[in-house]
Structure formats: C-alpha cells, structure tokens
Amino acid sequence: MMKNNPRLRGIIEISIASLGFGFLGIFGKWAFASGLSVGELLSYRFALAAVLIWIFLLLFKPDWVRLSAKQIGxxxxxxIFGYAVFSTLYFEAIKGVSVTLAAMLLYTYPFWVNIFSHFFTHDKISKKEALCLAAALIGLVLLLWGHIEVQSVWAVAAGLGSAIxxxxxxxxxxxxxxxVRPITSTLYVITFGALALAAFHQPNFAELKELSPYQATYVLGIAIVCTIIPLTMVLSALQKLRSKEVALLTMMEPVTAAFMGAILFHESLSASQLLGALIIAAALVFNTLSKKKY
Known part of the structure; x- marks a missing residue:
C-alpha cells in the first residue's frame, strides 16, 4: 500500500523525523548536565554522525557515496549555511533568552517556509493552509508558554535567525x-556541517576518549536518534511532499518534546499546554486530510 502511495510514505517519514528531533532537548539536557558545553556537543554530534554514515556506506553501499560536483557543492x-548556522544561532539564542522563548522563535520556521514559498515560488499558500498554520502557531504558544526572559536583543535576533x-x-x-538519495544527501550535509561547526567552536577532539560512559551515550544518541535518522527522513519526505507541508508537519516536534519531558523528567503539563498540543495535532490532521493525493 505504501509503495503505491508516496504521500503516505512521506507523512510517515516526517512523523519519524519529528519524533527523533523531539528527543534533541532530552539528550541536550542530559549532555549539558553531564558537563559538556554547547560547542562540544554540537561538534561531537555532527562529527560522529558523519563518521558513522561514512563507515556504513563505504562498507555496505559504496556506490551511494558518489555524487556530482554540483550536488556536493x-x-x-x-x-554550512543551513544546518551549522541554524544550530549555532539556536544555541546562541539560548544564551540570552529563556529556553521557552528560544523554542518558540525556532518553531516559527513553518511560517517563514510558507512566506518564502508564497512570494518566491509558484507554491501559493491557500486559505486553509493559512488557517492551519495560524492554529498551529497558537497551539505552539500555549504549549511552550512559560518563563519568558530576554537578556539581549541579539539573542532574540539569533532565535529568529535560526528559524529563517x-x-x-x-x-x-x-x-x-x-x-539525490536521502542518505547520500545526509552524508554530505552532515559532513560539511561538522566541518563548519568544528571550525567555529574549535573543540578539542582529543578529549573524546576522556568522555564518561554517560557522556559518550548522550553524544551517540544525539548523533543517531536526533541527527542521522531525522535528517534522512526529512530529506526523503521532501521528495514526496511540498516543502511547506513538511515544515508544518514537523511542528509535532515540540509536542513530542513536551510529552517526552513529562515522561522522562516528570515535568507536569498544564491544561493550557495540553490544549496547545491538541490544537497543533488537530491543525496538522486537518491540513493533511484536506490535501489531495499525488
């Protein structure tokens, strides 16, 4: 059934990606509590993810490593300018605003995807899509609303920059x-992202061997669960769904993060947060069911 329905496969792939990305805050919280810095975590995360994909493809699918010079570029x-910049700006935002506000700023990116699609491509936003997007953003505010703190205007700009x-x-x-095969694209995107992050943060990779078993587990988890799998799934879904639909569907990420936080860290969810999660889910379901099949 899924073989003959690329749209359904795309929806499942982006759902898996949202689940993986939803664990980013979980692993990040554990890693920072264990003593890893932002620069170390970002650099180790992408470097390890790149090494793992290179090893896997060279051992089992060496032909998949080949890519045209244009696609490599x-x-x-x-x-470099996508993932590395986005990740760095997001964590820079966290330094000057509360985590809640940083998350809300980041998850405005479906709005920017729709705006850019509307004005710079032929993919105009419909009234139904605009309604679903507005509802999802309202749900996001309800879900993530909490302690709002702003220490610098630059941090707010960085948060918006990460979304853009x-x-x-x-x-x-x-x-x-x-x-391009999604896993091949992931290989090169992550590799160049790792190089850019290492150049920017300049971590001491020699200290990798001194990581505690817990720290090594967190880095491995964030590299596989929150990087390789979701990034590949997103790229695969983008071959089956419109960019703005993929962007809207990934708003399940904060919902996943909120519920996983409640389960793993025993964080209580208020009635307004539950309502926000419900509104996001309803908006995504309505937007998905209202689309015609390819």
Missing part, C-alpha cells in the same frame, strides 16, 4: 535535491 552550502536559516534549508533541499 549544494550539500556543502546546505550543511532552517526554513531556507528546507526550501532549498526540497527544490534542488529531488534526485
């Missing part, structure tokens, strides 16, 4: 990587 741009950088990454990936 595009992957480099996506990795990720929106551009999603749009360009959906437009220019339709013919």
């Amino acid at each position: 595009l992957s480099a741009l996506l990795g 950088a990720y929106a551009i990454y999603v749009l360009l990936s959906g437009r220019y990587q339709q013919s």
